[in-house]
Amino acid sequence: MTYAVIGFGSIGQALAKAFARNGIEVSVATTRDPASFAAEAAAIGPTIIPKTLAEALKADTIILAVRFEAHPDIAKALPSWQGKTVVDAMNSNLPLEEMNGLLSSAFVSQAFNGAKLVKGWNHLLAATLATDPEVDGGHRVVFLSSDDADAVPPVADLAKRLGFAPVDLGKLDQGGALVHARGRVWGPLIFKDMFKKEQ
Numbered sequence: 001m002t003y004a005v006i007g008f009g010s011i012g013q014a015l016a017k018a019f020a021r022n023g024i025e026v027s028v029a030t031t032r033d034p035a036s037f038a039a040e041a042a043a044i045g046p047t048i049i050p051k052t053l054a055e056a057l058k059a060d061t062i063i064l065a066v067r068f069e070a071h072p073d074i075a076k077a078l079p080s081w082q083g084k085t086v087v088d089a090m091n092s093n094l095p096l097e098e099m100n101g102l103l104s105s106a107f108v109s110q111a112f113n114g115a116k117l118v119k120g121w122n123h124l125l126a127a128t129l130a131t132d133p134e135v136d137g138g139h140r141v142v143f144l145s146s147d148d149a150d151a152v153p154p155v156a157d158l159a160k161r162l163g164f165a166p167v168d169l170g171k172l173d174q175g176g177a178l179v180h181a182r183g184r185v186w187g188p189l190i191f192k193d194m195f196k197k198e199q
């Protein structure tokens, strides 16, 4: 399994730290030339590989850590998303009417046609996400939700390898709604920093 994080701002770098902490290789990409953020990537760790967007999108599992408005540009960068897993770490405060009446991850899923989409790593502040998720023998919870049940176990596996305790909330518009922002209303699990004693 190969991984990429698209976006290397607050959330992208917080995720990169988790990969580095566990010695797992991940490509990172932005709109910029990879040389322009190579020093920041190297400072996080040797397993953080800066790439162009086109190169990074060759990964099997791609985590979206860009502002919501940027996701259509990334979706257009590949002719087909078949065979890819897209992890949506974004939040949108757009009203539902501006997203075809859908919660944001279902809307994103339409743009990444053919991909398996899992929502995850969106509920914590970047500063929290950047810290070690293993605290006092407990593991920081990451909520996962998807309309494709088969897509969740490999992402849950990654979460465990990164030191998190994955919790499957089920479908996007069911348990997943608890971690969605709607307009200016945050889902009740957003910003809840929870720990599980056992994975």
Ligand SMILES: NC(=O)c1ccc[n+]([C@@H]2O[C@H](COP(=O)([O-])OP(=O)(O)OC[C@H]3O[C@@H](n4cnc5c(N)ncnc54)[C@H](OP(=O)(O)O)[C@@H]3O)[C@@H](O)[C@H]2O)c1
Pocket (backbone or CB within 6 Å): 006, 007, 008, 009, 010, 011, 012, 029, 030, 031, 032, 053, 064, 065, 066, 067, 068, 070, 073, 074, 089, 090, 091, 092, 121, 122, 123, 124, 125, 126, 127
């Ligand atoms: N910050 C938080 O505490 C927090 C918490 C939970 C969830 N989130 C969500 O996480 C997402 C990222 O937030 P952030 O705070 O990390 O944003 P950010 O600091 O502004 O970083 C966004 C990154 O995306 C890159 N980018 C922009 N357009 C791109 C494109 N078309 N292709 C590739 N890369 C692109 C930017 O790089 P260039 O512009 O240089 O290309 C930058 O590295 C948002 O959807 C936000 O709602 C944020």
